[in-house]
Amino acid sequence: MTEISNTPSAAQEAQGASRSRLWRLMRYIPLIAPLLLWAVPCWVLLHTGQRWPLPVTITGTAFFALGLTGMPLAMARGHGRRQQDRAAIVGDTLLGGSWVLFTWSVLLGVPLRLVLTVAGVGDGQGRARIVTWTVLCVTAVLLAWGYAEARRVPRVRRLDVPLPRLGAGLDGTRVVLITDTHYGPLDRARWSARVCETVNSLDADLVCHTGDIADGTAERRRAQAAPLGTVRATRALVYVTGNHEYYSEAQGWVDLMDELGWEPLRNRHLLLERGGDTLVVAGVDDVTAESSGLAGHRAHLAGALQGTDPDLPVLLLAHQPKFVDRAAAHGIDLQLSGHTHGGQIWPFHYLVRLDQPAVAGLSHHGDRTLLYTSRGTGFWGPPFRVFAPSEITLLVLRSPERSTSP
Structure with a gap:
């Protein structure tokens, strides 16, 4: 008989060491990310040959230094134990602004400098200043547009979804999906009421909210959620x-939604x-529920389906797309x-894609399962949406047995 050794192989040890180094590096991301977000634009816009007058250079550099120190402090006060809404608004706005400025400093500033050089436009100083003003103008336009996009009532996205097992009697069932309303530091009670008016205009058979109602406890955000x-x-x-919800007393939100007439499908x-x-x-509860330590909260699909006829079609609500496996x-x-x-602010969706199997829209998984991922009804944190519009979704379920077309 061959003896099986429990001693880790050299390859396993190397893999474990690699993972350990990766986790050690991950701990420094909260320190590295703000530095990159503020230092890179500072360098590209002020210190790559522009030769601005000394007062401009000093003032600009001081602004970036202030952002680098002020943003983390404001976010800590706003989203930490103190939960100060004004600080959260400042920190979130700085985060969104720095992300957009960083993105376009790199993706527009560097290539534009190269193009201008190849084209022989001006001298080095002139090209550098053109880059600075172009990046600043693009950033300002995107932030203004992104703020308007985040604050408006979402457009309705209508989609027919064919379900092969859906009976003819259910053909045309209208399902409205809202999600990620994220009521928070910015008071959006009026926005919330207008969203609900839009939902009511869609004559839905079923209205679904797939979580992330708010940032803050139910007691604190009740006025915004009341509509x-x-x-x-x-x-x-x-x-x-x-x-x-699991950052903000989840059971309180479950109870409030029940009070408002919504049935929590836990x-x-x-x-x-x-x-x-x-x-x-x-x-099902969110996949983070069990690690929250809140008694009775966990994602349990078998429990959700207990007692159902396996031949019946199933519509499942699960907050995170990765539950689709x-x-x-x-x-x-x-x-x-x-x-x-x-993604909320382009190109952040590339990072989201590392954690989720889908970012938006309808996708197919396995032999039968369709997944619809909403871009969300509200916004989290930075009050901007850039190339990632919010949505209220109307899904019309279609049966292959229907006798006539709509």
Whole structure:
């Protein structure tokens, strides 16, 4: 008999050491990221041959130094234990502004400098100053536009979704999805009311909220969330928790949504019946629920489906798209998710894609499962949306058995 050794191989040890180094480096990201966000634009816009008058150089450099120190401090006071809304607004705005300025300093500033050099436009100082003014103008326009995009009521995105197992009696079922409202430091009670008015205009059979209602406790954000109590659907209003609920007393949000007339689908389901056919509408807690330490909170798909007929089609609510692996393994027909915000501020979606299987829209997983990922109804943190518009989604479920086209 061959003896099996439990001693790690050299390859395993090397892999473990590599992972250990990676985790050590990850700890420095909160320190490195702000430095890059402020130092790179400072260098590109002020110190690469512009030869600005000394007062301009000193003032500009001081501004970037102030941003580098002030942004982390404001975010710590705003999102840490103190939860100071004014500090959060300042920190979040600086974060969004620095991200846009960093992005376009690199992606526009460097290539533009090269193009101007090849084209022989001006001297070195002139080219450097053209780059500075171009980057600043583009950044200002994008931030103004992005702020307007973040603050407006989302446009309605309508999509027909064919479900092969959906009975003809349920053809045309109208499902409205809102998610990631993120009520927070900026008071958006009026915006919330207008969103709910838009939802009510869609004559939905089912309205779903897939989590991240707010940043802050239910008691603190109650006024902004209150309009959710005005939402109407012919069949049901259903809700599942997002990861941000677990930063802010999740059970309080579950209780408030129940009070406002929404049914929390915490690892459970309900049946939507029409025309002799049935759709299972199930929901699970967010995947971060179990690590929160909150008793009774965890994502449990088997529990959500317990007692259902396996031949019935299933619509699943799960906050994060990455839950789709488990959904596909269970043969779920359609999963509705949010969480990604579509990246919110381009090109952040490339980083989101490292953690999630989809960033926005409809995608196919496994043999049967469709996933719809919303770009979100609100915004988190920085009050900007750049090339990632918010949405209220109207999904019209279609059966292959329908006898006539709409």
